[in-house]
Amino acid sequence: CSAIDACKTSNGGCSAKAECRRTTPGNRACVCHAGYTGDGIVCIEINPCLENNGGCDRNAECTQTGPNQAVCNCLKGYSGDGKRCTYISLCSQNNGGCSEFAICNDTELTERTCTCKPNYIGDGFKCRGNIFQELPRNSNTSRFYYLLEASSVRDIAGPGPFTLFVPRTDILNSDPRVKDWTAKGVMPQILRYHMVGCASLLYNDLTTITNITSLHGDPIHISYSQNSVVLNNKAEIILRDAVGTNGVIHVINQILVP
Numbered sequence: 176c177s178a179i180d181a182c183k184t185s186n187g188g189c190s191a192k193a194e195c196r197r198t199t200p201g202n203r204a205c206v207c208h209a210g211y212t213g214d215g216i217v218c219i220e221i222n223p224c225l226e227n228n229g230g231c232d233r234n235a236e237c238t239q240t241g242p243n244q245a246v247c248n249c250l251k252g253y254s255g256d257g258k259r260c261t262y263i264s265l266c267s268q269n270n271g272g273c274s275e276f277a278i279c280n281d282t283e284l285t286e287r288t289c290t291c292k293p294n295y296i297g298d299g300f301k302c303r304g305n306i307f308q309e310l311p312r313n314s315n316t317s318r319f320y321y322l323l324e325a326s327s328v329r330d331i332a333g334p335g336p337f338t339l340f341v342p343r344t345d346i347l348n349s350d351p352r353v354k355d356w357t358a359k360g361v362m363p364q365i366l367r368y369h370m371v372g373c374a375s376l377l378y379n380d381l382t383t384i385t386n387i388t389s390l391h392g393d394p395i396h397i398s399y400s401q402n403s404v405v406l407n408n409k410a411e412i413i414l415r416d417a418v419g420t421n422g423v424i425h426v427i428n429q430i431l432v433p
Contacts, residue, residue: 192218210242232260252285276302296420306339306419307332315414315426318344319366322353326363330390335421336375338387340395340406342430343413350430367391368433375422378404378415393433407431 178200181187187195189205193215196204205215212221221243223229229237231247235257239245247257254263265271265287266279273279273289277299280288289299296303303309307329310320319341323329331337347353356362368391376387382399389395398405404412406427414426 189215190218192220208242210244231257234260234262273299274302276304294420296418303417303419305332305335305421306337306417306424307421309417309419309424310341313417315343316341316417316424318347319369322347322357322362323366325357326366328363328366330367330372331370331422333421336373337422338371338374338376339422339424340369340371340410340412340427340431341424342369342410343426343428346428346430352430364391364433365430368393368395368431371395375418377418377423378412378425381412381425389431389433391433395431 180197181201181203182189182195182197186193187203187205189195189203190207190213192211193205193207193213196206198204207213207215207218210221211218213219222239223243223245224237224239228235229239229245229247231237231245232249232253232255234253235247235249235255237245237247249255249257249260252263253260255261264281265285266273266281270277271279271281271287271289273287274291274297276295277289277291277297280290282288291297291299291302294304307320307323310316310323323331331339353362356365368389370390371387372390374387376384381397381404385397386394387397396407398408406412410427410429410431412425413428417424
């Protein structure tokens with residue numbers, strides 16, 4: 176007589192996900208494979224994500240990849256290996272994309288607000304100070320700023336409001352008269368002739384008036400034709416309405432001479 180092998184056929188009636196183990200002649204035990212649970216006759220895949228989030232961080236998503244196997248991925252707005260996830264502050268990197276003159280505040284996951292600092296205006300992504308501060312920040316107006324500093328002309332640093340007509344940097348650099356005016360000590364008068372006090376006049380405002388008085392004291396004639404504002408019949412406004420906290424800057428293509 177030979178012992179009956181209960182596991183010989185059909186895996187001994189055990190689950191295909193189980194091992195049939197011979198015990199005594201004619202008997203067997205069914206043991207589920209690793210990663211499965213059950214009585215051996217029925218074996219079910221273990222989903223580790225169902226208990227304690229699979230060992231993942233509470234701010235991570237557990238995804239089953241196989242029997243008793245899973246991966247952990249940090250949720251949006253968090254970084255880490257999934258086992259440990261830390262909150263990503265949008266404001267911690269590059270000021271959250273806000274202006275350097277703005278305050279970035281994290282509001283929700285993946286959300287933040289940008290608010291211009293005191294004494295600055297704008298939408299938070301672009302913030303401007305007073306027009307004196309803004310001049311050196313733009314290559315078109317930076318030369319005018321350095322001439323103001325060299326001449327100790329700081330009128331437009333005051334509360335204003337002011338309207339400023341700035342000859343573009345390349346115009347100031349290429350006009351030989353600038354050096355002559357500086358040598359003769361008349362540069363402050365030339366610069367002040369480009370400033371208007373007590374009014375922040377936007378481009379549209381300028382289309383409706385014909386004369387304004389500069390801080391130098393002499394008038395500036397304004398005309399509007401062919402969709403362009405022209406000063407003293409020769410200087411055209413080519414860049415308009417750079418608004419600061421104390422006024423507005425317009426860039427022109429000629430130097431105004433009183």
